[in-house]
Amino acid sequence: MSEIQKILLVQTAFIGDVILTTPLIRSIKSAFPNALLDVLVIPQTSHVLQNNPFIQTLLTFDKRADKKRAFRKTLRRLRRNRYDLALLPHRSLTTAALVFLARIPRRTGFSGRVSSLCYTIRVPFDKTKNQIRRYLDLAGALGSKEDDMQTEIYLTPEQGKKAKEILEPLRNHSTRLAFAPGSVWQTKQWPAENYIKLITLLAEHDVGFVLIGSSEERGLCEHISSSVPGATIINTAGATNLLEAAAVIKACDALVCNDNGAMHLANAVQTDVLAFFGPTVREFGFAPFRSNDIVFETDLDCRPCSAHGGKRCPKRHFRCMLDIEVQSVYGHLVQKFRLS
Incomplete structure (x- = not known):
């Protein structure tokens, strides 16, 4: 997938979910070292990813305020950014629709829910695994070999x-x-x-x-x-x-x-x-x-x-x-x- 130049990772769940996503962020950057990686979160959790060296731009989707307005605003921005690949560790219909309507050609997420209809690559959600391992399965489906579970926060x-x-x-x-x-x-x-x-x-x-x-x-x-x-x-x-x-x-x-x-x-x-x-x-x-x-x-x-x-x-x-x-x-x- 050498043509992948811009990647978007979407995680709009709670603080813990964002922290558990950090090994996936590291794994994706390892698989696509020359691509730019942006991450979309909610404003309440954005602090967790500050200073993360693998992230080019940290975007926010304020879905807890005026959700419809925030959706339209975020959608316009995603379309302008012209991403080649999106990853969605959060099994949310809202964010699945967001990346679908943003016309991102490759969309990777978990199978088993209605939201998976919006994906081009569907990865089984293994209920026997730790959530970090499940997230890393998304990167594995794209060829990543990185499997270190250690989560990380970058402090100043x-x-x-x-x-x-x-x-x-x-x-x-x-x-x-x-x-x-x-x-x-x-x-x-x-x-x-x-x-x-x-x-x-x-x-x-x-x-x-x-x-x-x-x-x-x-x-x-x-x-x-x-x-x-x-x-x-x-x-x-x-x-x-x-x-x-x-x-x-x-x-x-x-x-x-x-x-x-x-x-x-x-x-x-x-x-x-x-x-x-x-x-x-x-x-x-x-x-x-x-x-x-x-x-x-x-x-x-x-x-x-x-x-x-x-x-x-x-x-x-x-x-x-x-x-x-x-x-x-x-x-x-x-x-x-x-x-x-």
């Missing part, structure tokens, strides 16, 4: 410096743990009281804590922080952007979190993850994937109950999260860091 020295300044109050602690207790989905959250109990136990050791979250999660993080007055806790929720949060996580020894965007940030900066999975399961393909990562979950017939979680437990018992015991998580951390 300034972001590293800011993380160091944020974590200055923890400088005398031998172990620094980041906690991300929030989630867009209520049922994906391990109870705040469990986070409080866990931090209370860990505070008896030489451990410092930093809380990670969005501005919407600042109240949750303040509640946790104020409930353990004897611990050294820094609350960064709402005070950093995505890359600054990633830099803070990178400077910590591990991240304790729910199944959320911070989990994927930690994988991308290669910080160990201890994650709580309730309504979702590892088999969906979105679990942390590095060798030292740990997923805490319970064996229940009602799991999984949804692809993303929800506002309340369908069974009204919430055992998938309540049955994950604080002492078990505490024991893993004590052993992992040889806390005394």
Whole structure:
């Protein structure tokens, strides 16, 4: 495919999905080193791909605002850019229609949904694989041999410096743990009281804590922080952007979190993850994937109950999260860091 000069990759899903797409971006650039690669995302996730050396131009599609207007505006721009190839890791009918109407001659995406009718190259969606492997299958269909799963985020020295300044109050602690207790989905959250109990136990050791979250999660993080007055806790929720949060996580020894965007940030900066999975399961393909990562979950017939979680437990018992015991998580951390 030497005639491929301009490539468009479209990923308009959540932050975690964008991070999981970074190996595909690297793989496509490896297969087409002389082609220009543009990436289309939503404005809320564009920070994640800033500084990525494989991307020529980062485009945004503001589908959460005036979707019809944004569609028309984006379509006009894509037509002007005259791409030779499009890749669509997100199985969305909207974006499939977008690249089809943009008259991009080669369009690669997953089979199995109505959106695949808009593609010229259809790749099987293997439900047994990690999502990163599925994404890499798209590149494989185009001849790429690159199969490294490691996700990546490119941080600047300034972001590293800011993380160091944020974590200055923890400088005398031998172990620094980041906690991300929030989630867009209520049922994906391990109870705040469990986070409080866990931090209370860990505070008896030489451990410092930093809380990670969005501005919407600042109240949750303040509640946790104020409930353990004897611990050294820094609350960064709402005070950093995505890359600054990633830099803070990178400077910590591990991240304790729910199944959320911070989990994927930690994988991308290669910080160990201890994650709580309730309504979702590892088999969906979105679990942390590095060798030292740990997923805490319970064996229940009602799991999984949804692809993303929800506002309340369908069974009204919430055992998938309540049955994950604080002492078990505490024991893993004590052993992992040889806390005394």
